[in-house]
Amino acid sequence: MIDQQASLPSEPPEKTRIVILISGSGSNMTAIADEISRGSMDAEVSAVICNVPEAAGIQKARDRDLETQVIDHRNFTSREEFDLNLMRAIDDYSPDLIVLAGFMRILTPDFVRRYEGRMLNIHPSLLPAYQGLHTHQRALDAGDRKHGVTVHFVTEILDDGPNVIQAVVPVLDGDDATSLQKRVQLQEHIIYPIAVKWFVEGRLTMVGNTALMDGQPLPVTGVQLES
Numbered sequence: 001m002i003d004q005q006a007s008l009p010s011e012p013p014e015k016t017r018i019v020i021l022i023s024g025s026g027s028n029m030t031a032i033a034d035e036i037s038r039g040s041m042d043a044e045v046s047a048v049i050c051n052v053p054e055a056a057g058i059q060k061a062r063d064r065d066l067e068t069q070v071i072d073h074r075n076f077t078s079r080e081e082f083d084l085n086l087m088r089a090i091d092d093y094s095p096d097l098i099v100l101a102g103f104m105r106i107l108t109p110d111f112v113r114r115y116e117g118r119m120l121n122i123h124p125s126l127l128p129a130y131q132g133l134h135t136h137q138r139a140l141d142a143g144d145r146k147h148g149v150t151v152h153f154v155t156e157i158l159d160d161g162p163n164v165i166q167a168v169v170p171v172l173d174g175d176d177a178t179s180l181q182k183r184v185q186l187q188e189h190i191i192y193p194i195a196v197k198w199f200v201e202g203r204l205t206m207v208g209n210t211a212l213m214d215g216q217p218l219p220v221t222g223v224q225l226e227s
């Protein structure tokens, strides 16, 4: 007997839908979008959403024919109201993954809980060191010989949540915050697409407050790359 089901043409597998949130120049967004368009992972950028109307990253997204939305946080009277509208906009795309790529907003607990386990952030330090702002200057002021950048899952505590991957960047004699930031950013553009790819492939998950790779807990640092 002919198996009718088996003879039907099969649907192509659904791509992982990604919404990227930005506030600034969008260099991490472009690194991820360009890696996806090279075909190295089964994913699509469903939308790039920005909270700063004049951010340079918006045009970079348009140049790549990505759908963009601007939701200016200054049009809302409270953090809660802004986050609620942002959630509505995000949910219209039914994303599997939310990527914070220089999205400079403190998120409400409701927002974080909604996307827990499927929201990644990049932060320019070797977390848990230097949460918050001015990370490069603070590393220099402390006399650190090693600095770097971390991709982590987002939890309710700012710049916290389990680490996925870190790039360690040596601090060189004569470095200032600008030179150090430039070298760190080069590494950002390498490690963020890697982390997104792991998620898309189903290798990277978060269970409780732990990041797992292929079902095994990652070290507290996440996977560490030395540059």
Ligand code: GAR
Binding pocket: 022, 023, 024, 025, 026, 027, 028, 029, 057, 101, 102, 103, 122, 123, 124, 132, 149, 159, 185, 188
């Ligand atoms: C990046 O350097 C990222 O590490 C930092 O913002 C920059 C955004 O650059 N993120 C944070 O400080 C988050 N706490 P980009 O817009 O060119 O990707």
